[in-house]
Amino acid sequence: MPREELLARTDSAELSEWMAYYQINPFGEWRADLRNGITAAVMANAHRGRGARAFKAKDFIPQFDRPEKKTPAQLGAIFDLFARSHNARLGETKK
Numbered sequence: 001m002p003r004e005e006l007l008a009r010t011d012s013a014e015l016s017e018w019m020a021y022y023q024i025n026p027f028g029e030w031r032a033d034l035r036n037g038i039t040a041a042v043m044a045n046a047h048r049g050r051g052a053r054a055f056k057a058k059d060f061i062p063q064f065d066r067p068e069k070k071t072p073a074q075l076g077a078i079f080d081l082f083a084r085s086h087n088a089r090l091g092e093t094k095k
Contacts, residue, residue, distance in 0.1 A: 037061040 001009075010018075037057035044055040070078070 033061045 034057060037060040040060035041055045041057045044060075048055065
């Protein structure tokens with residue numbers, strides 16, 4: 001519903017009640033992600049190996065923050081690391 005329609009159909013008192021309710025019991029997509037993260041962590045922990053690190057809900061919650069822009073030097077270093085790792089694995093398979 002567009003903001004203008006919401007304001008036309010809802011008075012200040014009702015909007016204040018919804019705001020107070022949200023403070024007590026938040027809702028929305030991020031809350032759904034949290035619930036799903038909790039469920040996924042429980043399932044993963046039930047099947048993890050002995051001595052493995054316990055999973056937390058945040059391990060399964062998507063992060064939509066934009067990554068920081070990297071400089072050309074940083075990108076070059078990442079590529080060099082990837083190339084060295086890839087080439088090392090190729091060397092292992094030739095033996």
